[in-house]
Amino acid sequence: MALMSKWSLRRRTLVLALAPALLMLCVLMGYHVYARLSDSRHELEQSGVLMATQLAAAADYAVISGNLDSLEGQVQGLLKQPGVVSVRLFDMDNRVLLSRQKPDAGTPSEWHRYLATIHQQSIALDNQDLLVAGQASSPNPAVGKVEIGISGRYMLDKIQSIPLNSLFLGLLALAPILALGGLMARDLEAPLRSIIGMVGALKNRHFEARVSIAHEGELGVLAYHLNLLASMLEEHRSLQMKYTEELIESRTRADKASQAKGEFLAMMSHELRTPLNAILGSLQLLNSGSLESEQREYGQLASQAANDLRRLVDDVLDFSRLDEGRLMLQLRDFSPAALVESLRSACMPEAHGKGLEMDVQLEGQTQLWLRGDEVRISQVLRKLIDNAIKFTDKGRVGLRVRINQFNEVQAHLLCEVFDTGIGISASSLPHVFEPFMQVDRSHSRRYGGAGLGLTIASRLTRLMQGDLRVESEPLVGTCFCFEVALPISHEHAPEGLTVEAPPRKSAFDARVLVVDDNPANRKVAEAMLRAAGCTVLTANNGKEALDSLHSGEVDLVLMDCQMPVMDGYEATRLWRNQEHDRRLPIIALTANASPDNETACLEAGMDAVLGKPFRRQQLEMLLGAWLET
Incomplete structure (x- = not known):
């Protein structure tokens, strides 16, 4: 059974069709061969005994008279019989009286001998009836013996021909059974191959494939349901493709909406941070001056409200980035x-x-x-x-x-x-x-x-x-x-200071260029720098900043990123391509606090980023870090 499990359906069908017929044929052939062999042996023995008996009945006179030549015709007639190779006559002392055999008779040991006794016959008249003495109830005296030799090869050939003839007849009977089994196998195999081909097509997602079988019964039912399954799969694929297209379209719209939302939040964050920077900076400068207690209280309340607004803007922007998975960590060494x-x-x-x-x-x-x-x-x-x-x-x-x-x-x-x-x-x-x-x-x-x-x-x-x-x-x-x-x-040199810390000193003897297109922010930065002891130069855009850098010595630049005429990125790149000896510290001033913008600032050649709104302490910390390096 394990071997048959690997066979094709055609082979199995042929085996199932031929096996019972072949078994029955073998049984019938065996019986037929056995019966024919028995009959052939019996016929040969009867034929040999009959020929010996007939010659013995005719040879009594020739044996008694010694005229054996009179039997020559009968002896030659017997030698012409199929299989007869030897005819011999013996007296009662077993002396050979007459011996005739064929040239190809072979040795006597190969013969099958059949004997008959020669009796002396007498004829008597009794009541006008003729009585043959040899047929009487009282035996007549024996005068000799007749021996008929039949070739063993002839008998073997005749016996061997029986199985061959039986096998030939069996094969003739098996041929229509084999043809019928082949037709049955083909009738089953052809539709099954079509079904297998269709299953393979469905496996390769060719759901439009169909199987056409003009077959009734189980195979027809199977083909019908398989075609029904293919139709359902094709319909499902059409719906799936439709839904997929709708999902892709929805995803595209969602991505565009998300991108628009991100751009809107970034723009609103920038637009809110820019005035907030001026508000917070002005309030810090105001609170650092000499105010009455009530005025200082109002100033602190305004500062607290502005800081709350700044934190809310930061929270909304950070939440949006976290929700969209766009917020990336910026790894630096820190204490x-x-x-x-x-x-x-x-x-x-x-x-x-x-x-x-x-x-x-x-x-x-x-x-x-x-x-x-x-x-x-x-x-x-x-x-x-x-x-x-x-x-x-x-x-x-x-x-x-x-x-x-x-x-x-x-x-x-x-x-x-x-x-x-x-x-x-x-x-x-x-x-x-x-x-x-x-x-x-x-x-x-x-x-x-x-x-x-x-x-x-x-x-x-x-x-x-x-x-x-x-x-x-x-x-x-x-x-x-x-x-x-x-x-x-194990490397303690910071890449940029972003954590608030007390200023290292309160006065800086340095020339600082402030580049910003917003007058309020420019004025606030200028006031904070002057309060820190710096000499301040200002510019409205990147082009004016390059002119100021070419016309006089500057120790540090606070560069806004988004400006008309020439932005801060382009101005920084142009200056980096022109400077030769000392690298001028350029600190980015930006209301866009995204990691992508910070990366763009550093790639343009800026050294650090100061986000808007910034506090006076942050600015002084940056001055202390970059003016002493």
């Missing part, structure tokens, strides 16, 4: 200790302003430098701290950062932000990281906010292969924590 100190300096005044204590702890291998996105880590911690300060009316907020060196090349940065605020209920904890979500609608009215801060913090943490977790108890407090693995850096 966690400096990062923590910067957060302490930035958040401590706000916490103290609400009458809260702020506990900042740095533990572990604090001397290590790590490689990661310092800005995004600072952004996550700042949002968590701002959230803690917002929802805490009394008590304290805290920041705990621990640096654990995992091995020679990697360290784990564990960060915790905790507070003693209003807390979060157990039912609200699973939803705390959802966008536009407030644990209580009354909180949004009381504390404000768009509900994006924790969502952005959670997604930024996942982007850094970490996981932001929260534990909270209502009216007791909340703790947010996350852990990220970062490579250890």
Whole structure:
């Protein structure tokens, strides 16, 4: 059966058709051969005995009289019989009286001998009836013997011809059976091959293929259902192609809408950041001057509102980039200790302003430098701290950062932000990281906010292969924590300073060129630089900036990116191609805070990026970094 499983349907059909017939034929042939052999042997024996008996009946007188020549005709007649090769007469003493044989008779040992006794016959008249003595009941005396020799080869040939003839007849009988089996196999194989071909076509997604079988019964039913299946598949493919085209069209529209949304957000971010820069800068300059207490209070309120607006713009833009997967990490070497100190300096005044204590702890291998996105880590911690300060009316907020060196090349940065605020209920904890979500609608009215801060913090943490977790108890407090693995850096030179830090000195003896097409922003930057002790030159576009660089010595350039006549990218590239000796520090001023824009600034030849709106401390930090290098 295992062998038949590999056979084709045609071979199986032929075997099934021929096997019973062949078995029956073998049985019948065996019986026929056996019967014919038995009959042939019996006929040969009877023929030999009959010929010997007939010659013995005619040879009594010749034997008694000695006239054996009278038997010559009969002897020659017997030798002409098929198979007879020898005729001999013997007396009662076994002396040969007459012997005749064919030339090719062979040796006597090959003969089959048939004997008959020669009896002396007498004729008597009794009641006018003729009585042959040899036929009487009383035996007559024997006078000799007759021997007929039949060739053994003749008998063998006659016996051997019987199986051959039987085999020939059997093959003749088997031929129509074989032809009928072949027709049956072809009748089954042809439609099955058509069905197999159609299945192969369906496998190759040629759903328009059909099988045509003029066959009734199971094969016809199979062909009908197979054609029905092909029709359904073809219809399904047509619908699928239609839906795919619709999906592609919808995806194209969605991509265009997403691109338009991104471009709109980028444009609106740029357009909002540009006036915000002038507002925040002016308020910083105003608050740094001599004001009455009431005026200072109004100035601080305006600064706080402007900063809230700036953070909202940043949150909307970051959320959009995270939602579209376009926000990329910018890896740089940074000091966690400096990062923590910067957060302490930035958040401590706000916490103290609400009458809260702020506990900042740095533990572990604090001397290590790590490689990661310092800005995004600072952004996550700042949002968590701002959230803690917002929802805490009394008590304290805290920041705990621990640096654990995992091995020679990697360290784990564990960060915790905790507070003693209003807390979060157990039912609200699973939803705390959802966008536009407030644990209580009354909180949004009381504390404000768009509900994006924790969502952005959670997604930024996942982007850094970490996981932001929260534990909270209502009216007791909340703790947010996350852990990220970062490579250890052995190169401590920063690529660009992006974290706020106190200025290294309050006066810079330097000539700084401010290039900006917005008069308000240009005036704010000029005032901040003059307050830092710098001599300030100004230009409205890139072409004027190149003219100013050619006409006098400049120590540093603050270059806006998008300007009429000539933008900041082109002006920077042209200057880099012309300068020879000292590389002039060029700091990009841009309201587009996207990583792509920062990369474009660096590729154009700018040394660092200062995003709008910027604070006076950030500007002085950049001056301290680049004017002393």
